[in-house]
Amino acid sequence: MPALLVALPWGLLVGLPALATLACFARPALAAVVTAAAVAGIAVALVMLPAGGSLGATVAFGSFGRGALWLALAGITVAMALPAGPDDAPPGVLWLTTLAAVGLVLLSRTPLLVTATLLLVALVVPAYGPAGPGSAWRRTLAAGAVVLFFGFVAERLAVPQVTDLSLAGALVGGFLLVLGMTPFGLAQVRWLRGAGHRVAVVAGCCLGPALVVVASDWSGALGSLHLLRPNRPATTIAVFAALTLVGVALHALTARGWRDLAADGIVADLALAVLAVGVGSLDGAALALVALVVVRPLMLLLDRAALPAGLGRLATLAALAGAAGMPPAVSFAARLLVLGAALGAGDAVVALLVVGLVVEVVATGRVVLRRVAARDAVVARPGQILVAGVLPVLGLVAGLFPGGVLERVWGG
Amino acid sequence: MVETIELGILWALLAATLLAVLVRPARRVAWPAAGLLAAAWVGIHVDAIAGGAAAAGVLAAAVLEGRPGKAEPDFDTLVRAIAAVGAGLVAAAFLVVRIVHAEVALAEMAYPAVASATVALAVVVLDSDGREQARATRLLTALGIAAWAWAAPGEVGTAAVAALALPAMALAGRWARVPPPTPG
Numbered sequence: 001m002p003a004l005l006v007a008l009p010w011g012l013l014v015g016l017p018a019l020a021t022l023a024c025f026a027r028p029a030l031a032a033v034v035t036a037a038a039v040a041g042i043a044v045a046l047v048m049l050p051a052g053g054s055l056g057a058t059v060a061f062g063s064f065g066r067g068a069l070w071l072a073l074a075g076i077t078v079a080m081a082l083p084a085g086p087d088d089a090p091p092g093v094l095w096l097t098t099l100a101a102v103g104l105v106l107l108s109r110t111p112l113l114v115t116a117t118l119l120l121v122a123l124v125v126p127a128y129g130p131a132g133p134g135s136a137w138r139r140t141l142a143a144g145a146v147v148l149f150f151g152f153v154a155e156r157l158a159v160p161q162v163t164d165l166s167l168a169g170a171l172v173g174g175f176l177l178v179l180g181m182t183p184f185g186l187a188q189v190r191w192l193r194g195a196g197h198r199v200a201v202v203a204g205c206c207l208g209p210a211l212v213v214v215a216s217d218w219s220g221a222l223g224s225l226h227l228l229r230p231n232r233p234a235t236t237i238a239v240f241a242a243l244t245l246v247g248v249a250l251h252a253l254t255a256r257g258w259r260d261l262a263a264d265g266i267v268a269d270l271a272l273a274v275l276a277v278g279v280g281s282l283d284g285a286a287l288a289l290v291a292l293v294v295v296r297p298l299m300l301l302l303d304r305a306a307l308p309a310g311l312g313r314l315a316t317l318a319a320l321a322g323a324a325g326m327p328p329a330v331s332f333a334a335r336l337l338v339l340g341a342a343l344g345a346g347d348a349v350v351a352l353l354v355v356g357l358v359v360e361v362v363a364t365g366r367v368v369l370r371r372v373a374a375r376d377a378v379v380a381r382p383g384q385i386l387v388a389g390v391l392p393v394l395g396l397v398a399g400l401f402p403g404g405v406l407e408r409v410w411g412g
Numbered sequence: 413m414v415e416t417i418e419l420g421i422l423w424a425l426l427a428a429t430l431l432a433v434l435v436r437p438a439r440r441v442a443w444p445a446a447g448l449l450a451a452a453w454v455g456i457h458v459d460a461i462a463g464g465a466a467a468a469g470v471l472a473a474a475v476l477e478g479r480p481g482k483a484e485p486d487f488d489t490l491v492r493a494i495a496a497v498g499a500g501l502v503a504a505a506f507l508v509v510r511i512v513h514a515e516v517a518l519a520e521m522a523y524p525a526v527a528s529a530t531v532a533l534a535v536v537v538l539d540s541d542g543r544e545q546a547r548a549t550r551l552l553t554a555l556g557i558a559a560w561a562w563a564a565p566g567e568v569g570t571a572a573v574a575a576l577a578l579p580a581m582a583l584a585g586r587w588a589r590v591p592p593p594t595p596g
Contacts, residue, residue, distance in 0.1 A: 096584060112560035112570055116577035119549050124584045127542070135540070142536045142549060146529070149556055150507075156563045161513035 010055045012045035013069075014106065017099035025092030035080045035091070042073055064216055065105040067286050067410035068209040071293045072101045075205030078297040078391070079198045081383045083304045088196025089128035097125055097202045101210035108217045111152030118145035118178060125203055129195030136187030137180070144177025144184075155221060164225040168233045171222055175215050175237060179274055182243040185267055189251060192263035197300045204266035205293045212270065212285060216277045235345055238278025242342075242349050244271040245356030252363035258319070261367050262299035265323055266292060268360060269331075272338055275353065281341030286410045287334035287402055294330060294395040295322030298388065305380040307388050316368070318392030323364040325357060330398035330405070337402075418457055419521060425449040426524035429531050429551065433493050443547040444474035446528060447554040447578075453525075454558045454571070462561040462571035466554055469575030473550050473582035477543075489541070496538045500531030529555045546585045550578050 020038035024031045046069055054060035061069065076098040080091065089097075100121045107113040122141035126134035151170035154162045175181075180188035192200050215237070222233040245268055252264035269292035276284035298319045301307075307315060321329040335357060342349045380388065398405045425446055432442035447470035455463025504527035508514050514522055528551070535548035553574065561571045 093584075110567075110570055112556055112567075112574045113577075115556050116553050116574045119553055120577055120581050120584065122536075123546055123549050123581055138545070139537045142552070143533065146533050146552060149559070153559050153563045154512075159512060162511060166511055 007055065009045040009048040010059060012041050013049070013102065014059075016041045016045070017095060017102050021092055021095040021099050024090070024095050028091050031091035032080065035076065035095075038095075039073055039077050042069075046070060046073070059106050060109060061105050061213075062217070063410050064282055064286065065108065065213045068105050068213045068289070069102060070409050071209045071289055072098055072105070072206040074293050075101075075202055075297075078205070078293075078387055079201040081387045082197045082201060082297070082301060083378050083381075083384065084198055085196045085304070087128070089125075089199035089202075093124060093128060094198055094202045097121065097199070098206045101206040104207075104210035105213050108214045111149055111156070114214055115145045115149040115152075118142075118148075121207065125199065125207070126191060128199045129191045133187045133190035133194065137191045140177050140180065140184045140187055144174050144179075147177060148174030150174075168222060168225050171218065172233050172236050175218070176240055179211055179215060179270065180244075180267060181237075181240045181271060181274060182247050185244050185248070185271075186251075189248060189264055189267050192266055193260050195263075197259070197304055200263060200266070201297045201300060204270070204296060208266065208270045208292065209273070209289045212273045212277060212289065215274060216282065216285065219277060234278045234280070235349070236278075238275050238342070238345050238349050239352070241271045241275035241278055242352035242356060244268075245275065246352055246359065249356045249359035249363055252360060253366065255363060255367050257367065258299040258303040261323065261364065262296045262303070264363070265299065265360075266296050268356070269296065271356075272334065275349070276334075276338045276341060279338070279341045279345040279349065281337055283406055284334060284337035284341055286406055287330055287337060287398070290398050290405060290409070291322060291329070291331035291334050291395070294391050294398065295319060298391045298395075299323070301384060301388055301391075305378060305384045305388070307380045307385065311385060311388055314392055315388045318395050320364060320368050322395050324361045328396060328399040330395050330402065333399055333402040414456065418453060421449050421453045421456070422521060422524040425453070426528050426531075429528040430497060432547070432551075433497055433531060433535055436489075439544065439547070443551055444470055447473075447551050450525075450528070450551075450554045450558045454561045458558075458561040458565055459568050459571075462557070462568045465568075465572035465575040466557045466561075466578075469557075469578035470550070470554055472579040476579050476582040476586065477546070478586045489539075492538050492540065493535075496534035497531055499538070500534040501527055503530040503534070525555065525558070529559075543585075546581065550581055553577055553581070 016038045020034050023034045046066065076094060079094055100117050103117045104114060107117070118141060122138045122145065126138040147170055151167055151174055154167055154170065177184050192204065219234055225233070248264050248268045248271065252261060255261040255264060269288055273285040273288040276282070276288055298315055302315055302319060318329070322331050325331045325335045339350070339353060342353050428442050428446035428449060431438050432446060435442070448467055451463050451466035451470055454466055504523060507526055507530070508519050508523050532548040532551045532555070536545050536552070539545055539548070557571045557574050560567070
């Protein structure tokens with residue numbers, strides 16, 4: 001096959017988000033058309049590229065990364081379909097975040113480029129939300145990127161004076177900071193609650209899965225360190241992720257509506273995915289991320305758009321089942337897989353996980369029982385009606401056939 | 413001779429960083445100057461192409477960031493700047509001495525570079541001015557390019573691609589909303 005034909009899908013995968021970013025900054029009014037064209041082009045590129053493909057030594061993605069790319073594509077599509085709030089990020093920033101997510105997945109094995117991308121994200125994305133939590137999230141991201149980079153460089157140089165324990169500490173600490181896990185996650189939750197709907201979806205559904213991919217790709221490096229207990233770094237990440245799940249679920253008890261619940265749920269789903277990576281269940285992580293992309297944007301849509309009565313009830317039911325992890329929603333399968341994998345990671349992880357999941361059910365039920373009405377709702381446009389119809393169906397299909405999702409979307 | 417020049421460049425890098433943080437009128441020039449010094453060190457010590465790419469990125473970012481608005485000096489900003497310098501210098505000493513256990517010859521080369529990075533990170537964490545945070549972030553990226561070029565000398569292309577992030581950061585900050593100062 002000619003070299004040009006081999007490089008074409010890679011070029012589309014990186015070039016189209018970059019072009020869409022530039023086009024949306026230059027002509028925001030054309031954002032919908034640009035998004036449709038770019039999403040179609042990227043989808044074609046993803047279909048053409050096999051899982052585990054690579055371009056040179058730097059650009060590559062595995063099956064887990066492939067799934068995250070599909071989710072990023074779904075995330076930006078749904079985000080652009082949501083009604084834009086007065087404080088929401090412009091389309092250029094939404095595409096820039098998507099470009100960063102694609103970059104993180106494709107370059108996840110190159111620490112310098114991961115760090116540069118994270119610093120770029122830290123500079124731009126937190127600005128589109130409440131100032132205080134935004135500043136705190138920016139600090140957390142930037143500090144995490146630098147700490148991770150220190151760990152990566154020390155690992156690459158194999159400096160004998162830097163002990164493997166220090167290295168493990170730097171890498172684990174860096175990942176906890178970047179992923180917004182306990183004790184660093186509160187700023188992210190508060191930012192998500194106050195940020196615009198579109199930018200919240202992009203931050204959660206595009207950037208979140210990409211960060212989990214980076215963590216998953218580097219969990220191998222953690223395992224190769226010479227420690228007294230080789231599994232300890234991964235287990236530590238799992239424990240902190242479980243603590244995050246409990247903390248966010250408790251925080252969700254203060255939710256006043258779909259928006260708050262969605263914000264807390266985004267972090268909870270990411271925590272579940274990180275926990276799954278920590279206990280070695282990539283399938284569980286993949287399904288948790290699918291649940292994130294299907295359920296949380298639906299909640300944000302319910303918060304902003306007044307849907308037709310029948311569709312509104314269907315969407316509410318799907319959001320409720322997804323958030324609470326009830327069958328046949330995909331989040332039920334995800335939780336089952338993660339719980340099964342966590343059994344081998346120790347009683348503390350399992351106990352925290354169960355507590356977090358139960359409290360999340362209570363928090364979700366509390367919001368629904370209060371019959372929360374959409375605040376400042378706008379009449380749903382056809383695109384939003386389509387999204388409200390498609391997401392519950394996707395959630396149902398993914399919940400009924402999780403194996404098929406893992407095979408088709410994640411290429412597992 | 414080369415070692416002496418390198419040593420001079422690294423300490424000049426730290427001096428430029430401290431100048432950028434502490435002397436308000438010098439900031440617009442001192443931040444890019446620090447980035448250029450990091451690029452110069454890469455060019456001399458590791459690889460001319462990687463150094464050139466980093467320098468081009470730093471210069472492009474300085475040009476693209478646009479003309480800054482006037483900011484009135486205030487006591488709070490000064491305190492934050494002094495805190496950032498103090499925290500950064502102490503953190504660098506801790507890293508070089510306690511974590512890496514560097515010998516004297518290595519420490520006198522490593523300390524100014526590490527201290528520039530920790531001071532820049534402290535500015536990102538402590539400063540309330542979005543534009544200063546953006547400049548500090550760009551210096552962190554330039555220092556990252558230098559560190560990676562040194563740690564992985566064969567990966568010149570990676571350093572060049574990372575240098576693209578510098579003008580991207582400047583453009584994104586200009587086109588996107590400049591982060592507002594945090595109250596208090």
